[in-house]
Amino acid sequence: MGDRDKTDGQGDSGRPDLSDAELTGRLRGLGSALDKVHAERKVEEARSAVPDRTSASAGMTLAFRLGSEFVAGVLVGAGLGWGFDYLIGTSPWGMIVFLLLGFGASVMNMMRAAGETGRKTPPKGGA
Incomplete structure (x- = not known):
């Protein structure tokens, strides 16, 4: 007997021998599968590249709301x-005090509207 015994249809590596036509068919099938995956990835990348207009408009809405609440306060x-100064004649002290109170109230209102206050967080350091 020779070095190679091909009676079982397998080569040296233990894999079945395939003809060139079968290998070419497999290669084409793999190529088409890869093209399909590449096309799906391009579609996903295109979707993620487009900015979400609803989140951008929600952010603008929140910004205008916070700004207007601050100015109004x-x-x-x-x-x-x-x-108060006009009625009682304590100019400029009423204006100063109420202006500072309005500033503080507007800052608190902005923080509440932005969700920074009123949030219950567990105490740090353990149970």
């Missing part, structure tokens, strides 16, 4: 202070 405080 300061203006209401200033208006109350001016009215």
